[in-house]
Amino acid sequence: MNSRFLWTAKQLKPTLTKSKHVLTPKASLAEGEHVDLDFGDHYVGRIHFVFQKEGRHPDSPALLHFIFGEKKWELEEDNSAYHGWIAKSWIQEEWIHIDEFPAKINLSRRYAFRYCRVELLGCSQAYRVLLQEATLISETSAPEKIAIVGETDQEKAIDRVSLRTLSECMQDVFEDGPKRDHRLWLGDLRLQALVNYQTYRHNDLVKRCLYLFAGTADKNGVLSASVFTKPKVVGDGASMSDYSLLFIPTVYDYFKATKDKETLLELLPLMRTQIKLADAQMKGGVFLDPNRLGWCFIDWSLELKKRCACTGVYLYALRELIECERELGYDVKSEEARYQEVKEAAKKEFYDEKNGLFFCDGQLSFASNIWMVLGGVLSPVEGKEILLRLEERDDVIRPVTPYMMHHYLIALYECGLTGKMRNLMNEYWGKMVQDGADTFYELFDPEHPDASPYGSRSVNSYCHAWSCTPSYLLRKYFLHGEQS
Amino acid sequence: MNSRFLWTAKQLKPTLTKSKHVLTPKASLAEGEHVDLDFGDHYVGRIHFVFQKEGRHPDSPALLHFIFGEKKWELEEDNSAYHGWIAKSWIQEEWIHIDEFPAKINLSRRYAFRYCRVELLGCSQAYRVLLQEATLISETSAPEKIAIVGETDQEKAIDRVSLRTLSECMQDVFEDGPKRDHRLWLGDLRLQALVNYQTYRHNDLVKRCLYLFAGTADKNGVLSASVFTKPKVVGDGASMSDYSLLFIPTVYDYFKATKDKETLLELLPLMRTQIKLADAQMKGGVFLDPNRLGWCFIDWSLELKKRCACTGVYLYALRELIECERELGYDVKSEEARYQEVKEAAKKEFYDEKNGLFFCDGQLSFASNIWMVLGGVLSPVEGKEILLRLEERDDVIRPVTPYMMHHYLIALYECGLTGKMRNLMNEYWGKMVQDGADTFYELFDPEHPDASPYGSRSVNSYCHAWSCTPSYLLRKYFLHGEQS
Numbered sequence: 001m002n003s004r005f006l007w008t009a010k011q012l013k014p015t016l017t018k019s020k021h022v023l024t025p026k027a028s029l030a031e032g033e034h035v036d037l038d039f040g041d042h043y044v045g046r047i048h049f050v051f052q053k054e055g056r057h058p059d060s061p062a063l064l065h066f067i068f069g070e071k072k073w074e075l076e077e078d079n080s081a082y083h084g085w086i087a088k089s090w091i092q093e094e095w096i097h098i099d100e101f102p103a104k105i106n107l108s109r110r111y112a113f114r115y116c117r118v119e120l121l122g123c124s125q126a127y128r129v130l131l132q133e134a135t136l137i138s139e140t141s142a143p144e145k146i147a148i149v150g151e152t153d154q155e156k157a158i159d160r161v162s163l164r165t166l167s168e169c170m171q172d173v174f175e176d177g178p179k180r181d182h183r184l185w186l187g188d189l190r191l192q193a194l195v196n197y198q199t200y201r202h203n204d205l206v207k208r209c210l211y212l213f214a215g216t217a218d219k220n221g222v223l224s225a226s227v228f229t230k231p232k233v234v235g236d237g238a239s240m241s242d243y244s245l246l247f248i249p250t251v252y253d254y255f256k257a258t259k260d261k262e263t264l265l266e267l268l269p270l271m272r273t274q275i276k277l278a279d280a281q282m283k284g285g286v287f288l289d290p291n292r293l294g295w296c297f298i299d300w301s302l303e304l305k306k307r308c309a310c311t312g313v314y315l316y317a318l319r320e321l322i323e324c325e326r327e328l329g330y331d332v333k334s335e336e337a338r339y340q341e342v343k344e345a346a347k348k349e350f351y352d353e354k355n356g357l358f359f360c361d362g363q364l365s366f367a368s369n370i371w372m373v374l375g376g377v378l379s380p381v382e383g384k385e386i387l388l389r390l391e392e393r394d395d396v397i398r399p400v401t402p403y404m405m406h407h408y409l410i411a412l413y414e415c416g417l418t419g420k421m422r423n424l425m426n427e428y429w430g431k432m433v434q435d436g437a438d439t440f441y442e443l444f445d446p447e448h449p450d451a452s453p454y455g456s457r458s459v460n461s462y463c464h465a466w467s468c469t470p471s472y473l474l475r476k477y478f479l480h481g482e483q484s
Numbered sequence: 485m486n487s488r489f490l491w492t493a494k495q496l497k498p499t500l501t502k503s504k505h506v507l508t509p510k511a512s513l514a515e516g517e518h519v520d521l522d523f524g525d526h527y528v529g530r531i532h533f534v535f536q537k538e539g540r541h542p543d544s545p546a547l548l549h550f551i552f553g554e555k556k557w558e559l560e561e562d563n564s565a566y567h568g569w570i571a572k573s574w575i576q577e578e579w580i581h582i583d584e585f586p587a588k589i590n591l592s593r594r595y596a597f598r599y600c601r602v603e604l605l606g607c608s609q610a611y612r613v614l615l616q617e618a619t620l621i622s623e624t625s626a627p628e629k630i631a632i633v634g635e636t637d638q639e640k641a642i643d644r645v646s647l648r649t650l651s652e653c654m655q656d657v658f659e660d661g662p663k664r665d666h667r668l669w670l671g672d673l674r675l676q677a678l679v680n681y682q683t684y685r686h687n688d689l690v691k692r693c694l695y696l697f698a699g700t701a702d703k704n705g706v707l708s709a710s711v712f713t714k715p716k717v718v719g720d721g722a723s724m725s726d727y728s729l730l731f732i733p734t735v736y737d738y739f740k741a742t743k744d745k746e747t748l749l750e751l752l753p754l755m756r757t758q759i760k761l762a763d764a765q766m767k768g769g770v771f772l773d774p775n776r777l778g779w780c781f782i783d784w785s786l787e788l789k790k791r792c793a794c795t796g797v798y799l800y801a802l803r804e805l806i807e808c809e810r811e812l813g814y815d816v817k818s819e820e821a822r823y824q825e826v827k828e829a830a831k832k833e834f835y836d837e838k839n840g841l842f843f844c845d846g847q848l849s850f851a852s853n854i855w856m857v858l859g860g861v862l863s864p865v866e867g868k869e870i871l872l873r874l875e876e877r878d879d880v881i882r883p884v885t886p887y888m889m890h891h892y893l894i895a896l897y898e899c900g901l902t903g904k905m906r907n908l909m910n911e912y913w914g915k916m917v918q919d920g921a922d923t924f925y926e927l928f929d930p931e932h933p934d935a936s937p938y939g940s941r942s943v944n945s946y947c948h949a950w951s952c953t954p955s956y957l958l959r960k961y962f963l964h965g966e967q968s
Contacts, residue, residue: 031571056721057712059665063573080564087515089547089606095579097593100715109581122573181543228541231584237540 005215012208014141021136034119042438044178045138053101055127063122068092068113070462075117084455112178142167162471165439169465177461185226186243188465190250197257198475221273239294245317252324285345299404308350308360312371365397373411384415402467440467489699496692498625505620518603526922528662529622537585539611545581547606552576552597554946559601568939596662626651646955649923653949661945669710670727672949674734681741682959705757723778729801736808769829783888792834792844796855849881857895868899886951924951
């Protein structure tokens with residue numbers, strides 16, 4: 001723990017903008033009945049209710065059940081049957097008894113939702129419960145509304161939903177998703193920050209998050225993959241090999257957006273450390289087991305083999321460090337030599353001449369090939385051939401998250417396939433819009449919309465930061481700052 | 485509503501004595517595990533818990549379920565399967581999420597319990613939940629501990645449990661039962677007051693309750709069977725024909741215990757009104773339908789025919805009124821004439837010469853015969869024969885509540901069967917003691933201990949005021965004030 005870094009992070013704690021949203025359903029409920037509320041958009045916040053009684057004096061308490069859903073179907077789930085492998089306690093529901101009416105019920109926890117079901121589980125026949133008012137106080141640290149961009153209605157819709165996704169995830173920190181973890185994750189932060197520079201420009205929030213990671217690194221400079229901020233700041237104690245490497249571009253992107261050289265110089269030693277820590281996991285220029293010093297994520301696929309992709313992430317990060325150090329006037333010869341060494345080793349280890357594709361221990365995946373492209377192992381021309389060849393294959397593990405899909409789009413861009421990139425963005429994120437998304441999802445496999453790596457879609461996050469990059473892509477690559 | 489009476493009741497609002505009971509289970513729970521707490525005796529009060537976490541930083545909320553039981557088996561019930569006809573919301577349980585540790589969880593509702601189960605329904609594998617401390621703040625308006633009486637260990641045990649039952653039901657008012665209704669019921673009050681005069685002597689609490697009933701009578705003087713006091717005082721709007729009549733002895737008993745003539749004179753018109761209201765329901769000296777002006781209770785038996793018993797209650801109440809008025813120096817000739825008229829009519833209508841027993845519309849029950857005895861329809865010698873004859877019968881509806889059982893014992897006393905009375909008290913209440921009762925029950929049928937008029941024992945009250953009369957019977961009839 002670096003207390004000076006943490007002090008800096010604390011000074012940058014943002015003010016939350018709160019807005020009030022009142023519904024007056026005046027719904028009269030008997031035992032077993034419910035009312036569904038729709039706040040019209042995705043919100044993160046706290047809620048209170050005013051209940052009255054109708055009929056005779058209540059001669060029993062009322063037992064109410066509240067369910068909050070980002071998606072409307074969440075209200076219909078039988079949560080008693082939940083058997084996912086992450087905690088059932090993530091499901092956004094509460095049970096409250098009311099002994100006296102009128103009653104103001106203040107649910108103090110924070111929820112992420114558009115829909116809310118209020119269900120009267122228990123009540124005598126002497127009276128009915130009237131839900132008079134539901135007041136949501138929403139919270140975000142996103143500073144203002146941003147003008148929507150896009151050339152088509154679909155692109156505008158995608159941009160609107162992306163912006164909403166990001167602003168919903170902007171709280172005390174950049175959260176990964178406000179429904180579940182409520183937490184600052186390094187891999188999510190990198191993409192959120194990129195979108196932020198093009199949109200909300202709340203650059204101090206990025207700075208705060210960088211210092212939270214730097215401040216919670218262990219004495220060897222190992223970064224936590226995520227940081228808890230409540231009740232006090234503490235790293236999660238688990239590092240992720242790819243996320244740690246991506247700290248390098250995350251800091252460098254911040255510098256490019258802000259020219260805040262002081263922060264860059266403070267964090268530069270930690271950026272360099274990430275390469276050194278990775279070097280210790282590699283042999284002959286490639287990763288032996290990218291999970292050795294912490295889980296390697298890459299994508300939310302449990303079957304994915306990751307040595308190749310992780311080597312690509314290393315190359316990508318090292319190239320960013322070289323560029324950054326060069327800009328600062330440092331000598332980068334040894335880093336450049338190391339880059340060449342790993343690049344050649346990677347090609348040798350993973351490239352399959354016969355297929356003209358990268359394989360990771362016999363497994364073909366988009367992830368491996370995309371990260372080889374992003375790591376600069378290939379020329380743009382070679383990369384283009386590979387990406388087109390990959391499309392033809394059936395025996396390939398495809399991206400399952402918007403996070404991996406983002407990297408695919410960037411790889412397409414790097415190889416000059418900008419038309420394909422834009423089409424794919426429209427297709428993939430457009431399908432979520434067609435699915436009624438108010439915010440974009442943690443996971444989206446158009447072939448299996450209910451898939452979940454957690455064993456149940458009930459705990460999937462439907463507002464997830466890493467899915468908001470179309471607002472970055474549109475502004476950075478397609479529209480060059482024009483606003484419509 | 486008589487606001488002057490209500491003002492008087494308000495002035496008499498008692499102070500609650502609060503006591504602290506701390507358990508430090510230090511129980512460490514993983515998801516799916518629970519810990520059972522035993523506070524060692526029945527308590528009415530509020531509870532708070534201190535939870536810590538063990539292991540890594542919590543990366544999910546914890547979902548806790550709390551169940552409170554007067555009986556230990558209540559902790560084991562599958563409450564999701566509850567299908568009784570009174571509200572499920574009476575079951576004493578709560579669900580709480582904890583987002584941050586350490587957490588002080590303050591359950592603000594009042595519970596009646598000895599046992600509490602804390603169950604961890606949802607939690608991640610990163611940590612365990614440690615229940616460090618549970619603090620119960622118990623509440624009662626009973627002023628002090630009372631010395632136990634009884635000639636045998638069993639009688640002492642019965643007295644101890646009776647006293648506890650009463651003190652647990654002494655709150656802002658004399659409640660019927662602190663688990664469920666939390667409410668002032670007229671029929672319960674009469675018996676509680678009798679016990680109170682022999683024990684706690686909190687006579688102002690009786691006075692307060694009398695004024696609550698008087699203050700909530702309607703413009704015709706119809707009394708509510710029960711009174712709500714929260715959030716403000718209001719009668720339940722339902723009258724019960726037998727309970728209304730029993731207002732007369734309840735007030736008269738208060739006067740005999742306190743010599744508070746001012747209160748008696750204030751309430752006397754309302755006592756007289758109860759007879760007049762009953763007269764209007766009768767024809768030829770008997771009740772045609774005792775449920776016409778409100779439910780006639782008598783006992784918690786849904787099959788019981790009640791015209792005969794209710795006529796007995798009328799006679800009992802009228803005799804008390806006559807005695808009271810005579811003591812005050814009033815002329816009671818017309819009341820006496822009415823009493824004789826009803827007495828003869830009742831005997832004619834309900835007495836079966838062949839069987840030598842009272843039948844109500846062809847049905848034989850203890851209730852009918854007991855109330856004919858208590859109403860003075862028979863001489864003690866005749867009454868004794870009837871009660872002994874009743875014992876021989878198999879085709880008779882027996883008492884199902886300690887409330888009816890109390891009246892049976894008094895009838896035995898009236899007929900000189902004091903040995904039988906004492907044996908029966910020892911047998912019936914003794915069986916509850918053997919069942920592990922900390923307090924006596926709303927219902928107790930030794931043949932069917934799980935019976936419930938509500939469709940599920942889960943909502944039965946196991947601390948119920950009307951069952952506390954052994955402490956009265958022991959002192960009034962058996963031990964004549966001696967203390968052991």
